[in-house]
Amino acid sequence: DETELREHRGWIEPKDAGNYRWPIWSVLKQNAYFKMHKDNTPLAKNGYLIVTSIGNPQKIVAIGNSAAQLEDEWKWLENSLIPRLDEFPVSDEDKIMYIETKVISFTVEVEHHKPKNHGSGKYLSKYGLSNEEEVARYRCSLWTYKVPRAGTIFISKNYIVFDSSMLQSPVIIPFNQIVKLSKHSFPGLPGTVNIDIGKVEHSIAISKIGELFDILNRFWVRAMNKMKQSVAFLKQEREADIFKNVSLDTTSSTEVPEEDISFGDIKQLRKQEEFSNIFSFPPEVVLLQEYKCKFSQAVKPQQAEDPVLNYSKVEGVLYLSSTFLCFYSKELKTVIPMEEIKRIKKGKTSKDYSEFGQLGVIPGVINITTRYSLFIIEVINRKSVYKNLINMVGSRRDNRGDMSYMDHMKKIKRKNLIPDGFMRDTTFFSTDFISKDENLKERYKDYMRLYGKDIELVQTQELKELIRCGIPLSYRGYIWLVTSGAAYDLVMKGDSFYEELSERDEVGEEDLVFKQIEKDLHRSLPQFQYFSKDGEGIPRLRKLLRAYARYNIELGYCQSMNIVAATLLLLVDEVEAFFLLCSIIRSIPEYYQKDMLGSIVDIHIFEDLIKIHIPDLHSHFENIMLDITMLAFPWFLCLFIGYVPLEVSLRIFDCFFCEGPNVLLQVGLAVLEIVEKDLLEINDPLMIIHHMKDVSFDSDVLLSLSFEKFSLDVEYITELRNFHKYRALQDLHNSNKSTSFSDLNRNTKFSSEELEKLYRQFQKVLPVDSPDSCLRLEHFKTLFVKHIRWWSEDLNHVFEIFDKHNNQKVSFREYVYGLEYFKYGDISEHLKISFDLNDEDGLMYLEGFIDAIKLLYKLRVLDPRTKYFDGEVPISLEILETSFSLIPGFDEEVGAIGFTEFLNCELLQHAVTWERQHTEDDFVM
Secondary structure, eight states, X not given: OHHHHTTOOEEEEEEXXXXXXXXXXXXXXXXXXXXXXXXXXXXXXXXXXXXXXXXXXXXXXXXXXXTGXXXXXXXXXXXXXXXXXXXXXXXXXXXXXXXXXXXXXXXXXXXXXXXTTSOOSOEEGGGTEEEXXXXXXXXXXXXXXXXXXXXXXXXXXXXXXXXXXXXXXXXXXXXXXXXXXXXXXETTEEEEEEEEOSSOEEEEEXXXXXXXXXXXXXXXXXXXXXXXXXXXXXXXHHHHHHSTTSOOOOSTTOOOOOOOOOHHHHHHHHHHHHHHHHHTOOTTXXXXXXXXXXXXXXXOOSSSSOOOOSEEEEEEEEEEOSSEEEEEOSSEEEEEEGGGEEEEEEEOOXXXXXXXXXXXXXXXXEEEEESSEEEEEEETTHHHHHHHHHHHXXXXXXXXXXXXXXXXXXXXXXXXXXXXXXXXXXXXXXXXXXXXXXXXXXXXXXXXXXXXXXXXXXXXXXXXXXXXXXXXXXXXXXXXXXXXXXHHHHHHHOTHHHHHHHTSOOTTTTSHHHHHHHHHHTTSSTTSGGGSTTOXXXXXXXXXXXXXXXXXXXXXXXXXXXXXXXXXXXXXOHHHHHHHHHHHHHHSTTTSXXXXXXXXXXXXXXXXXXXXXXXXXXXXXXXXXXXXXXXXXXXXXXXXXXXXXXXXXXXXXXXXXXXXTHHHHHHXXXXXXXXXXXXXXXXXXXXXXXXXXXXXOOHHHHHHHHXXXXXXXXXXXXXXXXXXXXXXXXXXXXXXXXXXXXXXXXHSSOXXXXXXXXXXXXXXXXXXXXXXXXXXXXXXXXXXXXXXTTOOSOSHHHHHHHOTTOSSOBOHHHHXXXXXXXXXOOHHHHHHHHHHTTOBTTBBOXXXXXXXXXXXXXXXXSOTTOOOOOOOOSSOHHHHHXXXXXXXXXXXXXXXBOHHHHHTOGGGGGGGGOOOOSOOOOXXX
16 A cells, blocks of 8 residues: 555545554654654655544545645645634544545546547446446535535436445435535635535535536536426427317427437537637537637738737637637637638747746747738647648638628628618607717727727627627627627528528418417517508518528517517618527527526526615515516516617617626616615505606616626526526426316316325336436336236237327326226226227237237226236136127128227126226225
């Protein structure tokens, strides 16, 4: 052990120091809890240790080859750990346990797994989860009830398992039972990931807090998405059951097998998501490579003089996709379409490369010239980057469509997109609007002279501040396209994509989606002549909404999309409006759905934020029982259009596209802050809502307050969003369950108590990762034989009978209806079951007839709890065989009968006298 230990450096997992040869060691320094030892053997390797001076046996916690190498560890012990140990009024044994927990968290390493797209090959069979493949594991400590326990956390797609020798049994947590997931960091100490499962909260102490949290959060979101699918399916099933003319759409709930996921897959997914979020890219833009680099930018001079650099050697990351070259740092970001790169050239290597000295390499320079700017990239592996850029630019030029983005921008600039009189109409704008607009235009011109134009505009903090002050009307549509990412979507799909969608055959014109669009067309900004009954905006809006419904078939159309789309059409052409609408719905994907889950969740978040930031108003709303949903729901769905003056609405759009959907929460808080005094005087909820319609806001005051007082942490809002999403899904699930139970109670013979027990048993056999809360064949068999214990025949056909929607799965509702036939079925229902389970394509032959009579007898006589049946049917086999061919309608040619003939068989008259011999007590086990 000593030899193996000497191969380590720095912190180690605490080891027993009892067997060390201490006579050859001397103490260099010590305190109340630790000693630093030196090995006095000549040429000793790693001859320095930090050992606990309390506890029996003592523990080695760090090792190095010099005292200087362990200086950081010693300082951390004295400055961070020891003060906390002094605060604990506990025994030395408990303090040793605490020390071990803290030190272990510094030695965490992720287990090695197989390469990307392959599973780990390790399963959690030890914990009764034989189908759960391990994705990752970490050494960490678990805090429950303020007691730390060092151990290992195992993660699969559906479960978290924490195992430790300090626990009597492992802690097993299904992801679909997590109520809240959060993380906390502490200066000088490992952070914690907190897992709240309702009754208990577990805290995992670990140094790689971000990595662990990302994995857990990813699988938790996956579990919630499955819950959402399940809720939607069960609601749809109930509607199909109640409204007989509504068919159940089995295509949307078709089960798609999931591929194995490895730790490498998760890391790649995280990189792709970060890439997409930074640049607001559509999902089609795939990250291929990324490089750390230094970035400089200058607008190309008109003459031959050297360009003046606006940004010089900004450290950041260069991202490459097949379509775009992108750069990102804290100071700025920019996106350049490959087809707009005019020249790529290797530049002169900088003489100032001292910062790269430790790496032993010198960065190379690549100069990239575009239509408006010169970009200078300093990167270590220049050869590889240069070669990839040359190939990507060449490939993109070969495959470009008939019209590039820049050509499109030229085309739309020739159009007068803004309706006549729009800017001059003071009904919609403040009196000094035009002068403000001209002033803003000059500021934007100055910015573009420095940082480029059109799609390659460099987005800096200065641009964000400019946008918060407003965007001139003539620039607004273009700035929206760039900051929202809609311009990149346009580059990917091309200018013709929208027209192709619009020109598709309108077979479904009578479809419900198109009917709803027609209803809402004339409710879209009717105050504008442009959208009046005969206004030219109506056909454009119709075309736009129908095109989106064809593009996003799953969503189709949702009310309030018409308001948002109409606003876009005031400032941009149809093509741009389409891609902007795609961008909006992509950024708030769950707002515009039938269940409106996203807006429901954000209402709950908004209420939490009011309680934190405007507590008096929150208390007032509670006292007068005002539901904040009545007030804020339309704000968020319509992005405040129609609820604040148009000039203010456009300013909100500006910031929404630039900074994301959290802007809606910030603006909502600012609105309430401004009118708080007035609202505190009103005690009628309806009067408050009426009052809000008459309030006018100054756009500068509102936006300034939104960002200065109500700045929101993105990670915190994301945690809240997931927390409230889980709660909302649980509410929807419970509502569906309650409604479903009410239906089943009315329409079946099961009592409420029996339904509850059936439901618990159904959930028990249901796989934790079921996408729709339905049983597949394997799990159906497990449950069915618990309820019909005497069953010994093949269950495949029984499963098909229960599966009345023919989608290879059985829902709880289907299971209850099917099971009712066995428990409470009358003679006609039992006859139908007996025939259906023994026919062949609608015909019954002799063997099937005999089996059907036997089954009918069991159904009529046996108690479902009877484990086996060794009696005989009270009709001899000889009589059955003889009478079969004598049944009226018997087809001698094929030797079979149909269902009608089966019902007319005289032998079945005996079945009426067969009665179940058992007392009526609880059926469900």
